[in-house]
Amino acid sequence: MNRTLAQKVWDAHVVHRAAGEPDLLYIDLHLLHEVTSPQAFDGLRMAGRGVRRPDLTIATEDHNTPTDNLIKILDPVSRTQIETLRRNCADFGVKLHPLGDPVQGVVHVMGPQQGLTQPGMTIVCGDSHTSTHGAFGALAFGIGTSEVEHVLATQTLSQGTPKQMAVNFVGDLQPGVTAKDLILALITQVGTGGGRGHVVEYRGPVIEALSMEGRMTISNMSIEWGAKAGLIAPDETTFAWLKGRPYAPQGDLWDAAVEHWRTLRTDEGARFDTEITLDVSSVTPFVTWGTNPGQGAPLSGDVPDPASFDDLGERGAAERALEYMGLTAGQRLRDVAVDVVFVGSCTNGRLEDLRAAASVIKGRKVAEGVRMLVVPGSAAVRAAAEAEGLDEIFVEAGAEWRFAGCSMCLGMNPDTLKPGQRSASTSNRNFEGRQGRGGRTHLVSPPVAAATAVVGRLAAPSDLN
Ligand SMILES: CC(C)[C@H](C(=O)O)[C@@H](O)C(=O)O
Numbered sequence: 001m002n003r004t005l006a007q008k009v010w011d012a013h014v015v016h017r018a019a020g021e022p023d024l025l026y027i028d029l030h031l032l033h034e035v036t037s038p039q040a041f042d043g044l045r046m047a048g049r050g051v052r053r054p055d056l057t058i059a060t061e062d063h064n065t066p067t068d069n070l071i072k073i074l075d076p077v078s079r080t081q082i083e084t085l086r087r088n089c090a091d092f093g094v095k096l097h098p099l100g101d102p103v104q105g106v107v108h109v110m111g112p113q114q115g116l117t118q119p120g121m122t123i124v125c126g127d128s129h130t131s132t133h134g135a136f137g138a139l140a141f142g143i144g145t146s147e148v149e150h151v152l153a154t155q156t157l158s159q160g161t162p163k164q165m166a167v168n169f170v171g172d173l174q175p176g177v178t179a180k181d182l183i184l185a186l187i188t189q190v191g192t193g194g195g196r197g198h199v200v201e202y203r204g205p206v207i208e209a210l211s212m213e214g215r216m217t218i219s220n221m222s223i224e225w226g227a228k229a230g231l232i233a234p235d236e237t238t239f240a241w242l243k244g245r246p247y248a249p250q251g252d253l254w255d256a257a258v259e260h261w262r263t264l265r266t267d268e269g270a271r272f273d274t275e276i277t278l279d280v281s282s283v284t285p286f287v288t289w290g291t292n293p294g295q296g297a298p299l300s301g302d303v304p305d306p307a308s309f310d311d312l313g314e315r316g317a318a319e320r321a322l323e324y325m326g327l328t329a330g331q332r333l334r335d336v337a338v339d340v341v342f343v344g345s346c347t348n349g350r351l352e353d354l355r356a357a358a359s360v361i362k363g364r365k366v367a368e369g370v371r372m373l374v375v376p377g378s379a380a381v382r383a384a385a386e387a388e389g390l391d392e393i394f395v396e397a398g399a400e401w402r403f404a405g406c407s408m409c410l411g412m413n414p415d416t417l418k419p420g421q422r423s424a425s426t427s428n429r430n431f432e433g434r435q436g437r438g439g440r441t442h443l444v445s446p447p448v449a450a451a452t453a454v455v456g457r458l459a460a461p462s463d464l465n
């Protein structure tokens, strides 16, 4: 039978299948962070169990870590969270990259960067943005804390069969348009529930032409439109990116791996339950105006009038969003002034993202009254960025150059918006209070973030002279 890429990976991992029951899948890589693992370890303790495959389990600290220093965690709740992870990893023999470690970072930046993430793997983590790893042709998805316990104890996971969807990206990408613009445009088109129940494969020449970083940005936001996972078939770009990374196979094993990885493509004639197409030719720099990632518009446009939505639910949501965001229908998006610009997160905190932001801000200054935080997604991204002088470009421009972590992507650490403050943020969620109580978030790409920092209002690099 002709199968999709996702079905191939799935089938290769079934350890038990019975009619009328979910499949039991083997898990190749289990990533952990401090937020969703404590109860799972407690569960193991209570049942007197150990971790089945500590060698396939790896932890990092990211959500609760400060980004202004590598030692002091002032908030007691965050400190307890981190100390608990350290104790659990020590007790159960799990490798941990703690604050200050050269590999520490946001779990979805750290995994790929270390070469832990490889094509054809099943990868889980108690975190919804585990979909990021799908960019390598891995079947990767977020799981809940009770499932984390199950995987820790057994290295397997019970899963009902998802539906299959293809998203075809066609047309010619306009200059200055990034992967972030594409995924924001897609989510605005299909809505935040558009992918529900599906494992998605992103395909087409536009995807093939993207860098691994761009592909990760797209896979990362799969969950923001309801998809369970978002895969991209591995190709030469994938192999070149992975080669030589610490956990990547070496020598003969590398050659054998690549030979296998080349088979990880959707067969001609394989059937998808749903197929959608996004023509990228008309996509321009995109920003969100509302409080979910599907409430977006081209930066060149206006804040929409809620009355323009036919669907009553969408209309009501738009009304509430404008109220919360302090925006008026018809207002030009380019007139929206921001207080804070955040470059970072597992969506856009990789080296290429920092390069893109740096190239825009180089030789320019952050606008008066605007605070710009640049937060590498991992300590290794930070080191690589420093090796090419990106830190100096940001500091010179008046931005803050921080240590790695989730930072202002979500308010679980000291980097937060104050009530009423407005940000342009390269992260993936603009929910109410996401970046701090009362904070207002506009999701943007790294170049738009940098241009916005310079202008002080939502802006694209083409606005700068
Ligand atoms: C804290 C964690 C469970 C959460 C997630 O699952 O995604 C976080 O990473 C997020 O981005 O909201």
Ligand code: SF4
Pocket: 062, 063, 106, 107, 108, 127, 129, 345, 346, 347, 405, 406, 409, 410, 427, 428
């Ligand atoms: S960077 Fe943001 S989206 Fe990614 S794992 Fe951290 S909190 Fe979640």
